[in-house]
Amino acid sequence: MPEPDRSRAGTERNAGMANLGIPRNTIEILQKYNFNFQKKYGQNFLIDTKVLDRIVAAADITGEDCVLEIGPGIGTMTQYLAENAREVIAVEIDKNLIPILEDTLCGYDNVTVINEDVLKLDIRGLAEERNGGNPIKVVANLPYYITTPIIMGLFESHVPLKSITVMVQKEVADRMQVGPGTKDYGALSLAVQYYAKPEVVANVPPNCFIPRPNVGSAVIRLTRYEVPPVSVEDETKLFSLIRASFNQRRKTLANGLCNAPDLGLSREQVAGALEKMGLPPAIRGEALTLGQFAELSNLLY
Ligand code: SAM
Numbered sequence: 061m062p063e064p065d066r067s068r069a070g071t072e073r074n075a076g077m078a079n080l081g082i083p084r085n086t087i088e089i090l091q092k093y094n095f096n097f098q099k100k101y102g103q104n105f106l107i108d109t110k111v112l113d114r115i116v117a118a119a120d121i122t123g124e125d126c127v128l129e130i131g132p133g134i135g136t137m138t139q140y141l142a143e144n145a146r147e148v149i150a151v152e153i154d155k156n157l158i159p160i161l162e163d164t165l166c167g168y169d170n171v172t173v174i175n176e177d178v179l180k181l182d183i184r185g186l187a188e189e190r191n192g193g194n195p196i197k198v199v200a201n202l203p204y205y206i207t208t209p210i211i212m213g214l215f216e217s218h219v220p221l222k223s224i225t226v227m228v229q230k231e232v233a234d235r236m237q238v239g240p241g242t243k244d245y246g247a248l249s250l251a252v253q254y255y256a257k258p259e260v261v262a263n264v265p266p267n268c269f270i271p272r273p274n275v276g277s278a279v280i281r282l283t284r285y286e287v288p289p290v291s292v293e294d295e296t297k298l299f300s301l302i303r304a305s306f307n308q309r310r311k312t313l314a315n316g317l318c319n320a321p322d323l324g325l326s327r328e329q330v331a332g333a334l335e336k337m338g339l340p341p342a343i344r345g346e347a348l349t350l351g352q353f354a355e356l357s358n359l360l361y
Contacts (some may be wrong), residue, residue, distance in 0.1 A: 068291040077167045080136035081109035083202060086270060089134050093160050097271060101154050102203030105133045106227075108268035111279075116140045118200045118223035118261040118281050126191040127257060130178045130200040130226075133157065135164035141199060142168040151178045163286070171249060179209060180339065184219045195284070201227040208232070209249060211282070215255040222284040224256070233260050233278035240347055247306045250350050254290070256282035290354035298357040305345030305353075313345045333359040 078085040086107050089095075098104045106112060115137065121127060121144040123310055132138040132150035134157060141148045143172070148171045152161065161173050172190075174181070187196045198221065204211060207228050214221060229237075235244045237258040252258055262279040266272040292298045305313050306319035314330045317323055334341055337347075 069165075070167075073105075075162060077139060079109065080134060081107065083107040083270065084132065086136065089164060090161060090270075093156075095134075095156065095160065098156075100129075100156060100205075100311060102205045104201075104269040104270060104271060104273045106136050107270050108264075109266055111268050112137055112140050112260065113280070114262050115145055115201075115225060115227070115279055117198065118279060119197055119223065121145050121197065121199070125222075126187070126194075126196045128183065128186070128196050128198045128200075130198065131203050132161060132173065133201070137162045137201060138165055138171060139168070139198065141193055142171050145189065146170065147195075149174065151176055153177045153314045160325065168343065173311070179206065181211060184217055187220050191220075193220055194337060195222040197222050197227070198224040198309065204229050204232075215251070215284075221284045223284060225279065226282075227264065227277050227279050229273075230263065230276035230278045233280040236280060236282070238275060241351055245346055246309075247302050250302050250353060252282060253290050254298075254349055256284050258282050273320060289349050291352045292357050294361050296359065298354060299361045301357050301360070302345075302353055306349070309344075309346065311344075312342045313348070314341060314343075316345060329360060 080086050080089065086105060121141060123146055124144045126147045127141050127145045129138055129141060129148055129150040132152050138148060138150050142165070150171060151174045152158065154175065154176055158173065158175050165173070166170050187193065197212060212226060214224060235246060235248050236252045237260060238244045238249055259281050260278050264279060265276040266274070266276065290307050300323060301317065305316050305321055308316045308319065314327065314334065316325050317325050317330050331341060334343065336359060337352065337355055
């Protein structure tokens with residue numbers, strides 16, 4: 061498929077639409093609709109064509125792909141996705157954005173906008189209906205207040221996925237990709253790394269958005285594993301164990317696990333498992349790899 065021509069950025073695009081990645085085009089739309097940003101929805105719209113190109117390239121969108129975009133805003137990234145994908149489904153919570161999206165996306169016949177809270181949507185059912193249950197790609201400049209529930213929801217509800225390529229708060233991107241022994245390592249790192257291979261593909265400063273967020277941002281690509289890198293008897297138990305280990309970060313792993321009532325573990329059981337694994341009794345959860353958590357979970361349950 062030929063590369064879409066972006067050299068005319070700022071004038072007319074393939075579908076005859078103004079490129080909203082250009083700040084003055086975004087400002088024009090915001091003024092035309094007298095749009096008021098809603099802080100509660102984490103609305104920071106992208107206004108940088110290089111970053112938009114980078115996201116679409118990192119997501120490796122082809123003419124075969126069905127893409128889910130979470131929070132299209134005024135449709136800036138949606139336009140880029142629509143030019144590359146077979147089909148784009150864009151889920152936007154803010155009803156005030158729907159008439160704007162009808163306007164900015166009117167030149168594309170491969171985009172469906174759904175006015176809904178993404179956390180309440182049956183995305184697995186949607187992928188079944190729109191893509192015959194084949195893996196979809198998720199691409200988004202996420203609302204930062206719900207980054208973790210969105211990403212974990214996609215993984216845990218077993219939505220068929222090839223990859224998730226998203227803009228998130230820089231600190232959260234770091235947490236998703238680090239390993240043991242760093243301050244950012246925790247339950248989120250382990251959960252993400254159980255399901256996917258994380259890779260930060262760009263750091264994005266606040267001046268690439270309108271309004272500017274007061275934190276740095278990063279684009280991270282999570283490539284879904286077909287088979288998780290570790291094997292466990294009981295996935296739910298593994299995640300309960302991980303959560304309990306990081307709930308009390310200052311405590312030893314053994315204390316954290318024995319103090320978690322839902323795990324129902326005795327001090328002897330935990331000590332025995334740690335000994336079998338050749339780990340010191342006073343080890344902290346933050347020192348264990350995903351493989352070691354899986355081994356511990358298999359020994360305990
Ligand atoms: N994609 C646009 C862009 O890059 O310019 C906007 C990104 S903005 C960071 C996040 C978007 O997510 C906003 O449009 C916001 O209204 C929407 N949003 C917030 N919470 C949502 C939810 N629970 N479900 C769906 N969309 C949501």
